[in-house]
Amino acid sequence: MARARSRTRRETVVETRNLSMRFGGVTANDDVNFRLEAGELRCLIGPNGAGKSTFFKCLTGQLKPTEGVVTIRGVDMTGADPHQVAQLGVGVKTQVPNVFDGLSVRENIWLAARRAHGAERAERLTAETLERVRLGDIRARAVGALAHGQRQWVELGMVMAAEPWLVLLDEPAAGMTDEETVFTAELIREINRTASLIVVEHDMNFIRAIAGRVTVFHRGAILMEGPMDEVSADPTVRDVYLGHKH
Amino acid sequence: MGAETGAGRLWPLGALAVAFMALAPQVLQLFTIINLTTAIALALLGLSLGLIWGYGGILCFGQTVFFGLGAYAYAVAAQNFGDTSTAVLVAIAVGAAFAALLGYFMFFGRVSDVYLGAITLTVTLVFFSLIRRTSGPEYKIGDALLGGFNGTSAPPLTLPWDSAAILFPNQLFYVAMSALTLSYFGCVWLTRSRFGRVCAAVRENETRAELLGYDARLYKLGLFTIGGGLAGLAGVLMANGVGRVTPDLFGLPYAAQAIIWVIVGGRGTLIxxxxxxxxxxYLNSWLGSQQLVNLNVVLGLVLIVFVLLLPQGLAPTAMDLAARAMRGRGRARRRRRPRRALAAEPAE
Structure with a gap:
């Protein structure tokens, strides 16, 4: 029976059931039921304060949900620490670039590769990743001295070097020029070949570029889910974004 | 980071240490050698703080607590067992174990940096006050009286295989210099190992290290424990250099000086x-013999000058200057070289 179902329905990699997150009197997430299938590239969109980032942090272990359950590949990860989530093989990129400023580009990537792999494999992965994110020429530079877009790529490179099967990205294209955004979208599609992805994003054009299904957040809950074209044509979603009634 | 760049350049430093160790007792007077042993003990204390602060980002204001505990553990164990080799191991173990205990509560309790400094300073001052009040005959561990303000005697090191063969000051100096040299190269090795690189990553960005799957708390605890063990060993050398252990080892002057050594010498380096x-x-002993100015005024001035003018400290500044001089010489040589010879040179 299990086999019959897997033919129609792919494996669930991330699931939340009745997830709520409250800060004092403020409800940031309210009863969110979310499911991500293996191989999917899902974008989370919604206006400011819709609860996307809070939801994201509940998945990565940076926040402990007030209520509800988070499971990753069937394992209950509710209230787990970020390093425990990462050790499952989950790659995370945060909204503000979190990099090792005082260390070189190469070492940043190496630290990501070395966590899960032996010394030789880590060296090879580091070299490969530096090429993939096109930072080979500045591998010896300190990351703190790089431009914003390059720092974002260093962080993406760190995510890729660990060879994750699930990747969570919070606004990967924030603050990038158009050209940089195009390359970032390319990288994300490349990651999607081997990993399932959840991407929190504001930029509608960027979401169109990486395609995939979209989940719309509004006032801490899921408003609707579907392909990008369908979602962007929906009158309720337009209301939410433009903030006025017909 | 200075020490991370010079991969192959360490052997001259090792050779220098060995040469100094071999020659100093031949050239210097006995009094100077005994003084040097004390200075080496303090240098090892500085190294232990340089390791955890410079490479782990752990600002421990009370590194002296492990130093003092190591010294007392050595004195008490040596008085009780008579065998000083065991006492040395006990001292290192006590320093490391107390660091592990204190570190467990601080790192797993997610104490922030500023509070960590305040807590460690308080702990060392608590020990200072506590040990000072142990002057009665009832305060004894085994056969060893703690002696309160006056402290207790530290039996000098003996040969490991013959507890009757007490080491002479010259031999003590060899032991101290070897301990410092080996500890230094051990620390260099550690900071270049995977463990050391992850500690540096935790120092740079704890959130990112955790998102990569490293448990930052464990790495900090590991480094802090190693630092505690090294400080304990420094305590052993101090006890041997002075011949007594007193509550002063826990006191504010040493605790503050350790911070100053690291700032003046250069945080982020081990040398x-x-x-x-x-x-x-040596500035201290020179000023002490001059009786010209108050010691603390000079120390304060030194600290201000370094924080304002040489915030990187001595070692990184010297390395920068050396690197610049090398580049400058390289440029000068290229300029002098006739132009046609340039084409034959491989591109640099």
């Missing part, structure tokens, strides 16, 4: 804190 400790130690 810096050692040089800083030696420098300040």
């Amino acid at each position: 810096g804190p050692i040089l800083g400790a030696f420098g300040i130690f």
Whole structure:
């Protein structure tokens, strides 16, 4: 029976059931039921304060949900620490670039590769990743001295070097020029070949570029889910974004 | 980071240490050699702080607590067992174990940096006050009286296989210098290992390290424990250099000086804190013999000058200057070289 179902329905990699997150009197997430299938590239969109980032942090272990359950590949990860989530093989990129400023580009990537792999494999992965994110020429530079877009790529490179099967990205294209955004979208599609992805994003054009299904957040809950074209044509979603009634 | 770049350039430093160790007792007077042993003990204390602060980002204001505990553990164990080799191991173990205990509560309790400094300073001052009040005959561990304000005697090191063969000051100096040299190269190896690189990553960005799957708390605890063990060993050398252990080892002057050694010598290097400790130690004894100015005024001035003018500290500044001089010489040589010869040179 299990086999019959897997033919129609792919494996669930991330699931939340009745997830709520409250800060004092403020409800940031309210009863969110979310499911991500293996191989999917899902974008989370919604206006400011819709609860996307809070939801994201509940998945990565940076926040402990007030209520509800988070499971990753069937394992209950509710209230787990970020390093425990990462050790499952989950790659995370945060909204503000979190990099090792005082260390070189190469070492940043190496630290990501070395966590899960032996010394030789880590060296090879580091070299490969530096090429993939096109930072080979500045591998010896300190990351703190790089431009914003390059720092974002260093962080993406760190995510890729660990060879994750699930990747969570919070606004990967924030603050990038158009050209940089195009390359970032390319990288994300490349990651999607081997990993399932959840991407929190504001930029509608960027979401169109990486395609995939979209989940719309509004006032801490899921408003609707579907392909990008369908979602962007929906009158309720337009209301939410433009903030006025017909 | 200075020490991370010079991969193959360490052997001259090792050769220098060995040469100094071999020659100093031949050239210097006995009094100077005994003094040097004390200076080496303080340098090792500086190294232990340089390791955890410079490479782990752990600002421990009370590194002296492990130093003092190591010294007392050595004195008490040596008085009880008579065998000083066991006492040395006990001292290192006590320093490391107390660091592990204190570190467990601080790191797993997610104490922030500023509070960590305040807590460690308080702990060392608590020990200072506590040990000072142990002057009665009832305060004894085994056969060893703690002795309150006056402290207790530290039996000198003996040969490991013959507890009757007490080491002479010259031999003590060899032991101290070997301990410092080996500890230094051990720390260099550690900071270049995977463990050391992850500690540096935690120092740079704890959130990112955790998102990569490293448990930052465990790495900090590991480094802090190693630092505690090294400080305990420094306590052993101090006890041997002075011949007594007193509550002063826990006191504010040493606790504050350790921070100053690291700032003056250069945070983020391992040789810096050692040089800083030696420098300040000899500045101290010189000023003590001059009776010209108050010691603390000078120390304060030194600190202000370094924070304002040389915030990187001595060792990194010297390395920068050396690197610049090398580049400058390279440029000068290229300019002098006739132009046609340039084409034959491989591109640099």
